[in-house]
Amino acid sequence: MIQTKKIFFKDYLYVLPALVMVVGFLMVPVVSVIITSFSKWDLLHPMEFVGLKNYFNIFTDVNLLISTRNTLIWVGMILLFPMVLGLLFAVFLRNIWFSNQIKSIFYLPLAMSGTGIGIIWRWIFTHSGLLNSALAALGIISEPRSWLIMVPQNTFAMIAASTWQVTGLNMVLFLMGLQDIPAEIIEAAKIDGASGWKSFTNIILPILRPTTTIVVILNIIGSFKIFDIIWPMTAGGPARASETLAVSMYKESFGLFHFGYGSAIAVILSLIIFVIGLAYLRIVALEK
Amino acid sequence: MKKNCARKITIVSIVLILILVLSGQIFAEGAQEETEDMGPVKFFTDKPAWQTGWDAVFAAFKEETGIDVEMTGYTEIDTYIAAVKTGVASTKGPDVFTWWSDYKLQNLAREGFLEDISDIYASMPGKYSEGMLKSFSYDGKIYGAPVLVASWIMFYNKPVFEKYGLKEPQTWDDFIGLCETLKSRGIIPIGFTITGGWTSFFWFQQLLASNYPQAYLDICGGKKSWNSKEVEEAFLLWKDMLSKGYFSDPGLDLGQEIPPMFAKGEIGMTYCGDWFTAFFDQVDLKGGTDYSIFVIPPYKKGNKKTILYEAGPMSISANAEHKAAARKFVEFWLSDKGQQIFSDTMNFVSPNADVSGAKLDPVKKKVASDVFGDKDAQMIVRFWEAALESMTLPACAAFDKFVLDPDSYKDVMMELDRLSKEAWAEYNAQ
Numbered sequence: 001m002i003q004t005k006k007i008f009f010k011d012y013l014y015v016l017p018a019l020v021m022v023v024g025f026l027m028v029p030v031v032s033v034i035i036t037s038f039s040k041w042d043l044l045h046p047m048e049f050v051g052l053k054n055y056f057n058i059f060t061d062v063n064l065l066i067s068t069r070n071t072l073i074w075v076g077m078i079l080l081f082p083m084v085l086g087l088l089f090a091v092f093l094r095n096i097w098f099s100n101q102i103k104s105i106f107y108l109p110l111a112m113s114g115t116g117i118g119i120i121w122r123w124i125f126t127h128s129g130l131l132n133s134a135l136a137a138l139g140i141i142s143e144p145r146s147w148l149i150m151v152p153q154n155t156f157a158m159i160a161a162s163t164w165q166v167t168g169l170n171m172v173l174f175l176m177g178l179q180d181i182p183a184e185i186i187e188a189a190k191i192d193g194a195s196g197w198k199s200f201t202n203i204i205l206p207i208l209r210p211t212t213t214i215v216v217i218l219n220i221i222g223s224f225k226i227f228d229i230i231w232p233m234t235a236g237g238p239a240r241a242s243e244t245l246a247v248s249m250y251k252e253s254f255g256l257f258h259f260g261y262g263s264a265i266a267v268i269l270s271l272i273i274f275v276i277g278l279a280y281l282r283i284v285a286l287e288k
Numbered sequence: 289m290k291k292n293c294a295r296k297i298t299i300v301s302i303v304l305i306l307i308l309v310l311s312g313q314i315f316a317e318g319a320q321e322e323t324e325d326m327g328p329v330k331f332f333t334d335k336p337a338w339q340t341g342w343d344a345v346f347a348a349f350k351e352e353t354g355i356d357v358e359m360t361g362y363t364e365i366d367t368y369i370a371a372v373k374t375g376v377a378s379t380k381g382p383d384v385f386t387w388w389s390d391y392k393l394q395n396l397a398r399e400g401f402l403e404d405i406s407d408i409y410a411s412m413p414g415k416y417s418e419g420m421l422k423s424f425s426y427d428g429k430i431y432g433a434p435v436l437v438a439s440w441i442m443f444y445n446k447p448v449f450e451k452y453g454l455k456e457p458q459t460w461d462d463f464i465g466l467c468e469t470l471k472s473r474g475i476i477p478i479g480f481t482i483t484g485g486w487t488s489f490f491w492f493q494q495l496l497a498s499n500y501p502q503a504y505l506d507i508c509g510g511k512k513s514w515n516s517k518e519v520e521e522a523f524l525l526w527k528d529m530l531s532k533g534y535f536s537d538p539g540l541d542l543g544q545e546i547p548p549m550f551a552k553g554e555i556g557m558t559y560c561g562d563w564f565t566a567f568f569d570q571v572d573l574k575g576g577t578d579y580s581i582f583v584i585p586p587y588k589k590g591n592k593k594t595i596l597y598e599a600g601p602m603s604i605s606a607n608a609e610h611k612a613a614a615r616k617f618v619e620f621w622l623s624d625k626g627q628q629i630f631s632d633t634m635n636f637v638s639p640n641a642d643v644s645g646a647k648l649d650p651v652k653k654k655v656a657s658d659v660f661g662d663k664d665a666q667m668i669v670r671f672w673e674a675a676l677e678s679m680t681l682p683a684c685a686a687f688d689k690f691v692l693d694p695d696s697y698k699d700v701m702m703e704l705d706r707l708s709k710e711a712w713a714e715y716n717a718q
Contacts, residue, residue: 043370043373043374043377044373044395044396044399044401045399045718126539126541126544126545127537127539127540127541127545128545128548128549144537145537145539146537146538146539146540147539148483148539149482149483149538149539149692150539151692235484235485236485237482237483237484237485237685237688238482238483238488238685238688238689238691238692239685239686239688239689239692240685250366254366254367254369254370255366255485255681256678256681256682257369257370257373257677257678
């Protein structure tokens with residue numbers, strides 16, 4: 001005899017807190033942003049339905065074209081620097097005796113908030129900052145420079161700050177991947193006469209491919225969302241030249257009170273991140 | 289029989305409970321009408337750095353009325369504006385909040401979010417200048433009480449001026465002579481910045497308004513095109529000054545880098561609102577000894593002395609939860625006592641004509657006499673309030689472009705004209 005388990009009303013109560021949180025803090029804001037993206041709203045006047053106008057404006061707005069270009073620079077540079085550095089640090093630190101201490105040092109910036117990092121790095125790049133003092137002491141420059149109002153140097157300055165933060169995470173992820181490589185394979189390669197570089201390119205890198213894919217996707221998502229480092233360093237300026245999509249979304253909404261337009265940017269940005277996130281989940285599932 | 293009896297008892301009980309609840313509600317409402325509104329007054333401000341001044345006024349207000357004022361300070365302007373704009377639509381927002389004058393205040397007033405306080409002023413005639421109150425008015429009603437009335441003036445390093453025998457300029461040629469002398473001595477003539485996204489309007493407003501005051505007002509008011517010869521002249525003058533090296537690197541931070549460089553004598557002068565003295569305090573500069581002020585003379589000969597000013601008000605939300613207490617607070621704020629306390633604590637010139645400036649430092653006394661006390665001087669509201677709210681930040685981005693590439697001034701003028709037309713079309717359509 002098959003006994004069907006009777007589900008009581010009180011059973012649903014156990015999931016209620018989680019459900020309320022998800023609906024209240026995720027679903028409601030998402031739906032409200034989508035609705036707002038089809039409207040014109042400045043907080044003071046009633047919301048006015050404008051159809052797809054905000055979405056069409058995204059493709060003709062010069063400022064948005066600049067932020068899209070900057071976002072793509074961010075994605076490219078973050079894939080290049082923190083990822084390569086993270087991999088190199090992981091490989092070199094794997095076998096040295098004080099690696100744990102060094103790993104902690106590299107990992108430390110990740111424990112700090114992006115805004116805090118932005119403030120620290122602003123003071124490195126300002127007119128009276130550390131970089132100008134160092135360059136002047138070395139005789140490289142005679143007059144201090146305001147790196148944060150120089151375009152596009154300011155974007156690269158902010159990418160440097162982000163690299164400092166993200167490299168540690170990438171290193172830890174690669175270290176986890178490296179732990180999965182059996183020592184016997186490397187030993188066998190050595191016996192067969194493979195040099196360190198050959199072992200790295202022909203054995204380590206191919207085995208690390210799943211980890212690399214995850215690191216790439218996480219870094220792409222992080223670059224599309226980047227806001228916290230930019231805001232204290234340049235606030236997207238001068239002349240909106242260092243904005244990324246996330247900064248433009250904030251500035252249009254809370255600086256210019258174009259909440260409809262800001263929401264449309266948010267929807268587009270979320271869709272991009274959603275698609276990349278799906279790819280990430282698929283890769284993780286395939287690995288399993 | 290028993291069932292019927294029980295039903296009757298239940299119905300009677302429900303009716304009695306309803307009567308009790310409703311009567312309680314009615315009595316409570318009646319009692320509320322009779323009870324005095326004792327606050328607390330919810331006060332929002334974007335100026336939490338003035339905590340000492342606020343605390344002194346709140347304490348005196350509490351002593352006089354027994355009402356507490358609860359302050360919420362915001363350091364991020366965008367967040368503050370959003371908090372106020374969302375808050376004033378309900379009773380959950382601020383009762384009283386600091387704001388900006390002219391179009392920024394009118395934006396809220398015309399949507400009915402502000403409380404008319406004309407009657408409070410009616411009880412204190414002559415204390416506040418009518419010209420300034422116009423900046424807080426919409427449709428003949430006054431919606432703001434002045435918190436800060438600041439003039440935009442040039443600060444100069446006194447020891448540097450004394451060392452090189454320099455005097456406060458009376459004409460534009462004198463002023464340019466000062467810049468040349470300072471430059472020849474290896475001192476940056478003028479501390480200048482475009483950082484922060486809002487600071488690049490300073491010199492544009494000064495150069496246009498002091499030479500063409502009516503054109504400045506018409507352009508800001510949407511009555512005249514930005515593509516005009518007056519704007520072009522202002523840009524060319526600014527471009528000339530930039531090319532001659534009179535300005536510092538525009539990447540300097542307004543509050544963190546200009547004051548220490550000024551204190552060290554690396555910068556000779558800097559132009560800002562008179563609230564800039566708070567930054568000088570942080571680097572231990574003493575007004576009258578270490579620095580003083582002058583009004584920048586106009587380029588055009590024969591023009592009146594023109595001074596840009598900003599008048600920041602506090603307003604009461606029309607939806608204030610404790611409106612009566614809020615009105616009492618604003619009345620106290622405007623009184624001689626409230627203004628005297630704030631002026632003495634903060635070293636600010638009070639806009640109340642009956643408040644003594646005896647405790648002000650020499651620079652602020654000079655501001656009171658040479659700026660606000662000069663009856664021949666022409667006071668014009670600064671660009672931040674004179675232009676539409678939707679125009680100010682995009683215009684600053686356009687001024688940034690000009691500073692980074694002064695040859696682009698014609699493109700910048702076209703962009704400003706387009707921005708202005710769009711902003712006015714939207715404003716008029718609302």
